[in-house]
Amino acid sequence: MDILIKNTIIITCNTQNEVLKGDILIKNGKIARIAENIELSIYEQGSVKVIEGKDLIAIPGLINAHTHCGQTILRSFADDMPLYDWLFEKIFPAEEKLTKEMIYFSSLLGIAEMLRSGTTMFFDMYFHEDMTAKAVQQTGIKAVLSRGLQTDEKEDIRLDETKELFYNYSSERIKVFFGPHSIYTCSYNLLEKVAHLAQEFKTGVMIHLSESENEVNGCYEKYDMSPVKLCSRAGLFDTICIAAHCVYVDDEDIEILSEKNVSCVYNPTSNLKLGNGFAPVHNMIKSGVNVAIGTDSAASNNNLNMLEEIHIASLLEKGIYRLPDILNAQQILKMATTNAALAAGIYNTGVLQEGFCADIVLLKANDFNMLPCYNPISNVVYSSNPSNVYATIVDGQILYMDGKLFTIDEEALVREIKSIEKFLKESV
Ligand SMILES: CSC[C@H]1O[C@@H](n2cnc3c(O)ncnc32)[C@H](O)[C@@H]1O
Numbered sequence: 001m002d003i004l005i006k007n008t009i010i011i012t013c014n015t016q017n018e019v020l021k022g023d024i025l026i027k028n029g030k031i032a033r034i035a036e037n038i039e040l041s042i043y044e045q046g047s048v049k050v051i052e053g054k055d056l057i058a059i060p061g062l063i064n065a066h067t068h069c070g071q072t073i074l075r076s077f078a079d080d081m082p083l084y085d086w087l088f089e090k091i092f093p094a095e096e097k098l099t100k101e102m103i104y105f106s107s108l109l110g111i112a113e114m115l116r117s118g119t120t121m122f123f124d125m126y127f128h129e130d131m132t133a134k135a136v137q138q139t140g141i142k143a144v145l146s147r148g149l150q151t152d153e154k155e156d157i158r159l160d161e162t163k164e165l166f167y168n169y170s171s172e173r174i175k176v177f178f179g180p181h182s183i184y185t186c187s188y189n190l191l192e193k194v195a196h197l198a199q200e201f202k203t204g205v206m207i208h209l210s211e212s213e214n215e216v217n218g219c220y221e222k223y224d225m226s227p228v229k230l231c232s233r234a235g236l237f238d239t240i241c242i243a244a245h246c247v248y249v250d251d252e253d254i255e256i257l258s259e260k261n262v263s264c265v266y267n268p269t270s271n272l273k274l275g276n277g278f279a280p281v282h283n284m285i286k287s288g289v290n291v292a293i294g295t296d297s298a299a300s301n302n303n304l305n306m307l308e309e310i311h312i313a314s315l316l317e318k319g320i321y322r323l324p325d326i327l328n329a330q331q332i333l334k335m336a337t338t339n340a341a342l343a344a345g346i347y348n349t350g351v352l353q354e355g356f357c358a359d360i361v362l363l364k365a366n367d368f369n370m371l372p373c374y375n376p377i378s379n380v381v382y383s384s385n386p387s388n389v390y391a392t393i394v395d396g397q398i399l400y401m402d403g404k405l406f407t408i409d410e411e412a413l414v415r416e417i418k419s420i421e422k423f424l425k426e427s428v
């Protein structure tokens with residue numbers, strides 16, 4: 001059904017950073033018109049759902065630019081550990097126990113959390129990624145999906161799974177990228193192979209890059225160069241590349257990332273929680289690197305709440321550089337919307353603009369924590385939380401509104417998750 005949102009505050013995130021007061025008309029999944037006052041013709045009146053927006057703020061849907069949705073089932077499974085201990089001693093062994101079905105429900109859980117907190121698209125890397133794809137298809141959210149790749153005896157099987165994912169699930173709402181996990185789990189030969197395949201398939205790659213000091217030291221020991229230089233040499237930057245974390249990048253690395261149009265994903269919470277530190281985001285932006293924002297997984301964050309992530313991202317930048325005006329609220333919001341869409345080479349979302357996809361989040365402007373409202377962008381970035389999300393709309397479909405998810409059976413999901421939790425408690 002087409003939708004008319006009336007009398008609302010519209011944070012467009014367009015090139016002029018316009019904040020408007022008016023109406024948004026959604027037709028066939030697209031933003032058909034934005035204007036001060038849109039009147040419906042007599043013919044339209046029965047077929048258009050009208051949402052009174054005078055107490056709402058409309059923003060472009062948030063885009064979680066790095067997560068592992070299928071890992072939501074491992075929320076709080078292993079905490080307070082450094083990355084390599086967390087990953088190799090706790091997470092990888094636990095993941096051996098996860099079945100396809102578990103990853104499907106885990107993905108549904110992650111998507112439910114994201115929709116309720118205003119996320120309309122996520123970029124993902126995991127195994128049994130076809131299960132995440134099914135959950136994406138079912139729920140109506142958008143995603144850029146990748147099957148995580150590593151070097152061992154199953155390397156070729158995983159590459160074949162990526163190709164199957166590409167052929168079976170690529171659509172308007174789903175893009176499939178190649179997902180080499182990292183330079184410490186993939187051989188140089190695999191990184192090169194992926195670079196060629198991504199070009200052959202005319203798609204992109206996503207990788208964990210320069211996340212920890214261990215990774216960088218290990219890379220120098222093995223290859224005598226930084227992880228960024230290694231990826232560049234392997235050809236990974238000759239296609240669309242989304243690099244998560246980028247905590248340990250020096251000026252030369254940043255120069256390469258900028259020249260090669262690599263997009264970096266800032267994961268402040270995960271970087272802090274795993275004790276990795278913080279990425280030099282301001283230096284990257286100054287050098288022209290496109291920076292987006294992601295939560296990473298519920299196992300290292302421990303939530304998928306992009307409203308919290310943008311808040312932490314903004315505070316951290318101000319604190320690290322001791323400059324409160326280093327990144328303003330508008331810039332942070334664009335990182336979580338416009339920049340993320342560009343990172344994946346998607347040019348029809350991330351902005352509230354006529355002709356763009358109707359990927360829109362409506363926030364309640366009159367909740368106590370959103371009042372008073374001198375500056376709606378500030379309230380969104382610095383004050384909001386998921387309870388303020390009134391509706392999450394993807395391609396003009398209302399997937400969440402007023403506390404209800406329309407494409408997920410919430411009670412059944414809770415039952416399934418509790419049963420998996422019980423199994424994992426007993427077996428891992
Ligand atoms: C092979 S599928 C993806 C793989 O990535 C793991 N993972 C989750 N978070 C991180 C992180 O911050 N750094 C490195 N690897 C991570 C996840 O557990 C899956 O095994």
Ligand SMILES: [Zn+2]
Pocket residue numbers: 066067068208244296297
């Ligand atoms: Zn990750």
